Amino acid sequence: MKDLATDYQGLADKVVEVAEDVSTKGRLVEAARELFLLQGFEKTSVKEILNKAGVNSGSLYYFFPKKEDLLVEVLEKYKTLLWPMVIDPVFQRVNDPIDRVFEILNGYRQMLEMTQFTHGCPIGNLALEMSERSDLVRQGIADNFEGWQLAVRQCFEDAGERLPQCVDRDKLATFVLTTMEGGVMLARAYRRIEPFDDGVDMLRLYISQLLAGPENNSGN
Amino acid sequence: MKDLATDYQGLADKVVEVAEDVSTKGRLVEAARELFLLQGFEKTSVKEILNKAGVNSGSLYYFFPKKEDLLVEVLEKYKTLLWPMVIDPVFQRVNDPIDRVFEILNGYRQMLEMTQFTHGCPIGNLALEMSERSDLVRQGIADNFEGWQLAVRQCFEDAGERLPQCVDRDKLATFVLTTMEGGVMLARAYRRIEPFDDGVDMLRLYISQLLAGPENNSGN
DNA sequence: GTCTATAACTTGATAGAC
DNA sequence: GTCTATCAAGTTATAGAC
Numbered sequence: 001m002k003d004l005a006t007d008y009q010g011l012a013d014k015v016v017e018v019a020e021d022v023s024t025k026g027r028l029v030e031a032a033r034e035l036f037l038l039q040g041f042e043k044t045s046v047k048e049i050l051n052k053a054g055v056n057s058g059s060l061y062y063f064f065p066k067k068e069d070l071l072v073e074v075l076e077k078y079k080t081l082l083w084p085m086v087i088d089p090v091f092q093r094v095n096d097p098i099d100r101v102f103e104i105l106n107g108y109r110q111m112l113e114m115t116q117f118t119h120g121c122p123i124g125n126l127a128l129e130m131s132e133r134s135d136l137v138r139q140g141i142a143d144n145f146e147g148w149q150l151a152v153r154q155c156f157e158d159a160g161e162r163l164p165q166c167v168d169r170d171k172l173a174t175f176v177l178t179t180m181e182g183g184v185m186l187a188r189a190y191r192r193i194e195p196f197d198d199g200v201d202m203l204r205l206y207i208s209q210l211l212a213g214p215e216n217n218s219g220n
Numbered sequence: 221m222k223d224l225a226t227d228y229q230g231l232a233d234k235v236v237e238v239a240e241d242v243s244t245k246g247r248l249v250e251a252a253r254e255l256f257l258l259q260g261f262e263k264t265s266v267k268e269i270l271n272k273a274g275v276n277s278g279s280l281y282y283f284f285p286k287k288e289d290l291l292v293e294v295l296e297k298y299k300t301l302l303w304p305m306v307i308d309p310v311f312q313r314v315n316d317p318i319d320r321v322f323e324i325l326n327g328y329r330q331m332l333e334m335t336q337f338t339h340g341c342p343i344g345n346l347a348l349e350m351s352e353r354s355d356l357v358r359q360g361i362a363d364n365f366e367g368w369q370l371a372v373r374q375c376f377e378d379a380g381e382r383l384p385q386c387v388d389r390d391k392l393a394t395f396v397l398t399t400m401e402g403g404v405m406l407a408r409a410y411r412r413i414e415p416f417d418d419g420v421d422m423l424r425l426y427i428s429q430l431l432a433g434p435e436n437n438s439g440n
Numbered sequence: 441g442t443c444t445a446t447a448a449c450t451t452g453a454t455a456g457a458c
Numbered sequence: 459g460t461c462t463a464t465c466a467a468g469t470t471a472t473a474g475a476c
Contacts, residue, residue, distance in 0.1 A: 024459075040349055042262030046452060059460055061453065118352055125348045127409045129260055132338055141409045171418040174406065178419040179395075182402030186394065189347045189362045198391040199398040206426045244441075266470060279442055281471065 015084045018077055025063050027053040033074045037122045040129050041071055068134060071126070075140030078122060079147055087151045097158035098207065104152065105180055105200050112196060117188045123148075124181045145177065152176045164213050172207075179203050235304045238297055245283050247273040253294045257342045260349050261291055288354060291346070295360030298342060299367055307371045317378035318427065324372065325400055325420050332416060337408045343368075344401045365397060372396045382431055392427075399423050 021029070031053035035044040046067055050057060064070045086107065094103045111119055123144045130137050153173035156163060163169070179199045186195035241249070251273035255264040266287055270277060284290045306327065314323045331339055343364045350357050373393035376383060383389070399419045406415035 038352070040262065042260065045450075047450080056461060057453080058455090058462080062459060065453090067452065120348060120351075124405055127405050128340060128345045128348050131340075131408045132258070138409065138411070145406060145409055171421065174415050174418045175399075175422040178402030178406060178415065179398055180402065181405050182398030182400065185344060185347050185401050185405075186365060186398060188351045189358065189365055191358070191362075195394050195398065198394045202391065202395040202426070206422070209429060265468075267468085276443060277471080278444080278473090282441065285471085287470070 011080070011083070015080060018080045019084070024053075024055055024059050028055055028060055028063065028070065029073050029077055031055075032070045033077060033122075036071065036074060036126065037119060040125060041067075042129065068137065071130070072136055072140055075123075075126070075137070075144060079140070079144050082144070082147045082151070097155040098162070098211070100155045101152055101176055101207075102200065102204065104155075105176070105203075108180055108184060109193065109196055109200070112184065112187050113193060117191045120188050121181060121184050124184060149173050149177055162211055164210060167210055176203065231300070231303070235300060238300050239304070244273075244275055244279050248275055248280055248283065248290065249293050249297055251275075252290045253297060253342075256291065256294060256346065257339060260345060261287075262349065288357065291350070292356055292360055295343075295346070295357070295364060299360070299364050302364070302367045302371070317375040318382070318431070320375045321372055321396060321427075322420065322424065324375075325396070325423075328400055328404060329413065329416055329420070332404065332407050333413060337411050340408050341401060341404050344404060369393050369397055384430060384433070387430055396423065 018026075021027075028049065032044070032049050035048055035052060046057070046060065049055075049070070050060060053060075060070075064073070087104070090100055090103045090107065094100045108121065123141055126137075127141045127145075130141065149170075150173075153169050156167075156169040156172055163172075179202075183196035183199035186199075187193055238246075241247075248269065252264070252269045255268055255272060266277070266280065269275075269290070270280060273280075280290075284293065307324070310320055310323045310327065314320050328341065343361055346357075347361045347365075351361065352358075369390075370393075373389050376387075376389040376392055383392075399422075403416035403419035406419075407413055
């Protein structure tokens with residue numbers, strides 16, 4: 001189930017450390033994370049982060065010489081928490097590998113509805129705002145996308161022979177990410193869930209056709 | 221061919237007016253457009269816009285009381301130029317309605333490659349950066365997406381009976397937009413064209429299956 | 441409509457005591 | 459590691475002459 005997270009147990013300590021970090025540094029990262037998510041990097045001032053974290057200027061710059069260094073740490077946090085906070089709960093609720101993909105998508109759907117489209121994909125937002133900034137930031141974003149893509153690809157690989165052999169699992173997983181990010185963007189712009197749902201519906205239809213495909217005799 | 225742009229001839233004057241506008245106002249909008257595209261709204265200062273346009277502060281604020289008003293005008297410009305600058309050239313090069321859809325997608329692909337991923341989708345960038353800003357801005361973004369969606373939907377409608385009747389043209393067009401925006405985002409993050417191509421490939425396969433299978437079932 | 445000068449404020453970042 | 463005080467530069471926006 002977790003071939004791709006072989007070092008998961010080793011990660012566990014770090015996860016607790018990251019998720020429940022109430023140190024000055026940890027509070028700064030969490031405050032920055034929330035503000036960047038809601039407002040973006042540029043719109044968020046250092047002062048806002050300081051206020052939200054209850055930290056003084058001197059302390060911030062002791063840990064993070066530049067505002068951008070904070071962003072790098074935020075991206076690191078997203079990466080660390082992906083499996084324990086996003087993927088594992090889905091994998092526990094749902095067993096069928098294909099259903100798991102749609103449950104991951106459903107997680108983003110719920111976020112859109114619950115926040116009334118004020119929260120988008122944290123990574124996607126930063127991807128478009130920051131991709132021409134430092135290479136370290138862009139790499140952190142790419143790493144996050146790769147984490148998601150890996151999780152989804154794992155599902156398709158776990159589906160085994162239910163998917164025709166000719167289907168490229170890697171590309172299909174990328175396509176799921178594409179649909180997710182594009183769907184979130186349109187849904188937020190329209191403030192309607194339909195564009196997101198339309199994308200997922202198309203994906204569902206497409207995959208169900210693959211599962212029931214001609215060269216596939218024992219499909220679901 | 222242009223059922224959806226019935227007032228096109230009437231638009232023509234406005235298009236020329238907008239595209240070749242070298243007035244102070246026009247230069248301001250064009251300078252702002254280029255800078256917003258490359259840097260985003262927040263990162264771009266009014267001073268930069270002024271320098272690029274060769275205009276003084278007083279003139280800008282004579283036309284646009286707020287920086288955000290400039291953005292609204294930029295979005296208006298994108299909307300006005302969509303057909304003459306993007307859609308019409310594609311429709312002239314390519315006749316087959318399905319091929320037209322992929323030629324539209326190919327336009328974005330070329331932009332990604334030519335600019336080495338520094339330019340993304342102008343609307344997509346602003347959508348994620350500004351969707352929680354004023355409602356006027358968000359509406360301008362939604363209007364632009366709608367323009368693109370309409371053009372793509374037109375193609376699918378022009379495909380007539382080649383597409384099974386059960387296929388929802390509207391949703392399929394939205395799905396194309398979703399794929400385009402998601403693909404652009406991932407390609408920029410990775411600085412590789414493959415994620416974009418993967419999405420388009422999947423879309424192509426999906427649509428070719430729709431075109432081929434007359435007994436294709438389960439519209440949604 | 442356009443110009444110059446500048447107000448009023450916020451920005452990211454630093455210095456140095458503790 | 460954390461505090462206060464503060465800097466220099468940059469920010470959006472305005473005033474008033476022409």
